[in-house]
Amino acid sequence: MYYDSSVLPTVAEILDMPVVQAGEPRVIGGAQGLDRPVRWVHVSETVDLATLISGGELILTTGQPLAYGAPATGAYLESLAAAGVAGLVVELGRYVAELPTFVATVADRLGLPVIALRRITRFVEVTEAVHRMIVADQYAELEFAHSVHETFSTLSVRRASLEEIVKTAAALLDSSVVLEDLAHRVLAVSARHTSAAALLENWEATSRMLPDDVGSAVPVGPHTQRWGRVLLRSERIPSARARMVLERAAQTLTLHRMIEKDRFGLHRQAQTGLIEDMVAGRVIDEQEAVARAATLGLARRARYVPIAVRVSAVSEPDPVARQRRAATLLDAAGHGVALSRATALSAADEQQLTLILGLGRDGELDPRLEQVCTALAAELRRTDGVQRIAVGVGADSESLLDAARELAHAAHVAEIALALESTVPRSFYRSGDVRLRGLLSLIRNEPGVQRFAETELSALLRHDIRHHGDLTPTLRRFLDLAGNKTDVARRMNISRPALYDRLSRIERILGVDLDDGEIRTSLHTALLIRDLTAGPDGP
Template sequence: MLPTVRAILGLPVLRAAAPKVLGGTTGLDAPVRWVHVSEILDVGNLLSGGELVLTTGLELEKSPEESASFIRSLEAAGAAGLIVELVGQRQRSRTALEKAARTATLPVVVVEHRVRFVQVTEIVHRMIVAEQLERVERARDVHEAFTVLSLESADTQRVVEQAATMIGASVVLEDLSHLVLAYAGHHVSTTDLLDDWERRSRTTPFPAHTGRSGPERWLQAAVGVRQQVWGRLVVPMPSAAFGADEDMAIMVLERAAQTLAINRLADRDQRELSHHAQAGLLNALRQPRGLSEAEALARAGSLGLKRSSYYVPLVFRTALQAWGSPVLPADPFAGQQDERELLERLAKALKSSAGTALAASIQSGSVGMILALPARQQEEATLQILAGAAAGPGADTTPNAQPNSAAPPAWIIGVGRMKATLLEAAAGIDEAAHVAESAATLREAGKPYYRATDVRLRGLLALLRKDPRVQQFVESELSAVLQADAEGKGEYLELLGLYLGSGGNKAAMARSGYLSRPTLYARLAKLEELLAVDLDDAESRTSLHVALLAHLIRGQ
């Protein structure tokens, strides 16, 4: 820090001259930027602020009454202090200075012994230059430290800890919702540092530039790039609490904020590049065109997929895409953002599993994956981990978990058959996509993931539901009961569903208490008459069952 007037008066060269402060004691701790020697009274125009003025006062001896105006001119120019050498019998000058100094705001000092002003300026200027050199060196150290953290893509906690060490005070990183993302305490407990944080933070306004604000005078700097600010770094205590150079603390805080912003951008760019690379490879694997298994494994290995004994194709299909008719969100980029977030959650989840994977968006609303596993026995456990990641935090994806019908899954997972080669698994992506799409049509969802055995005939009908031939088949088979349903006689459609669901077992339907046996038989006879088919015929029941499933899928 720059030397203060008090520190300069303590130098041996001035202490030997018996300095006496006549007034302006409140300014003794003002920093001195330079030392200026002058024997003229009209010196204010030559000053730029922060100077300590030395004079023999010979001009004041000629006109003591000008002492007050001389001091006022120095105050107006922003001088740090005034030292007057009064040697010999100069009572008139001393009396005038004492009177003028009573109301002065800058320190007015007299010395009664000869002082070598050149020695004073030499010593003080050496101190100032040394301090400036120290600041340059410290700035270089700060720059080098945070440059290394940027090059190493250091995590957030490490950057915050580095800032706290350099400032010598606690530092907190929070987001725009006033939630603490990282912190580093410095001689203060976590409880004291973060106590009632959100309320305290909300009462501290965000300054336009790095600086202090709020009732607790927090020092803070924005984190982000231009209009994309996503948080702020905070030193939640006054400078007096840690005794640091405020300017240096500001520099450290701003450099730390820049590093956090750069690392976040670099991390995002790195993830984007990785996603693009995996998407390109996944598409190439699905349409190999002469690509050998060895080459496929080599390319996949360069993107993190380990050579394994087994490979499983998966497709994650957004619930917005159920039925294959995309329901576009209001924000056209929202779907892409959802896919990126899913990919990041899946990548994080895989770190806690035995598997590795290639994953990328294969079309709007669908994310494909090839999961590599070292053993068959690890398939179910790994799929549960991935299902949990897709469901988001707080979701229960254990095998015995009860489905939450009020909260449909954000992503429906289709699982293809396990393969021994990478290319075979890539070819199974289409099967997994079919399973995911078909699973979206199931009335009773709730499974964390689905296989072909879970969708079966319903899956086929889901794919064919828009085919005019299927629609014509449905109308042909069910026209009579659909007409009755339109006329308010929906009991026949319900009765047909219950009958087919029981496998045509009339006795089982009667025992279930649905209807008394005579009434049931009478209504079934009426249903046969309405449909003009024999319900005891197995082929007729199969045909009706397929038509009814197709109708229900079409109308869900």
């Protein structure tokens, strides 16, 4: 059974029940423990009861265990506290007329609530009422857990979007939920009882101060490949219930990322499947690969060229519309390839096209490749919402399997090329055509890279957040100017002693020596990664 101690009744709540109030309860001592949860109610007159219980019980007694003198009473209370009893309720009259004052002293020292009932009380009615409440609460939690399981299972089956998964978690908890990546960028948000703008104000600073080991933050991704966190922004929800919902949401988000969602028709599915099989090594026979490709329209005995087309387009929040755009891009790419009288295997997602071109083996490659890529780009730019494209090319080969293995490299080059601010864009790019900032853009979304940047800079960023400081901009200017302190001081309009003081504090906070060239390179790389992950409104 799903168990949440936060929904169990406390000692104070039980004392407020009418069946207990009828006995005129009075707290003798240990009032600091009245918020303890009560797992069960037990009636006993046994002195050595501690050996028979497991903790969390509220003990009801007519006072017999307290009728054997002060030493025995003290030992009895000590044993109950050691056993983890939630509290002791004593009915006065039959064995003890009043509880001696030392009982209050011992109870306060132990933090064990001791309550006296001045009127005779039917203990059976108390136990029935409390147990009915406990069982009803735990049954409600079991029902809630079952509902959560069914809800997220349904979302997984129908491949719900990130936004829908996060919105569902927020609705279940009636609180705001945020999904972020390792660079603290918000991937999806559902605001409850507040606006999204208010919730996300100064989000990076807020998120950085939230540790991973709290019930309101759950990591997302396989255990060894975490890629984000899902966070609850509320203090009102029971922690165990919130943790359960967040964990189920995180599992569904992890599965969402693992599932290929964008396949359009049997022919495209077959092309995508073949490309995936070759890249993953599930097809290792060249003849089999060529034969399967030929049935899908790729020329035999060709020069195979792996290319990837990275597309920058107007954001489309609707998942159906995004799939429709990907299908349109794939159609446009096929038309461009056909116009240039080439053949290709192709696959697509929302931001990238992947193709293996089949070109003739005669003649120079680059002029022919430029012809194909120009036609391809012209068709893609006619698609609504497309703003920019970049084509990355891997090493060509007469082996289809070798060309397929180069697709990942082509995709990397295309992503780098799209990040370059070139005034004269090329029809296609190879790895030699890209620079350092573009290279970092290739890997900026990798959890390991984000973790590297966080490790390098997090102490300094936290210091600036806490003290409203400007040490991070100082470090950035220092590294941008290759450590020229005179130039840095002049550009920042501060004195050299003031600059030296800032640099000394940076070294102390980060535990580094800024005269070390490798450390400078590492920190500068981390700052560039931070630039690329911060977005247009970032620092």
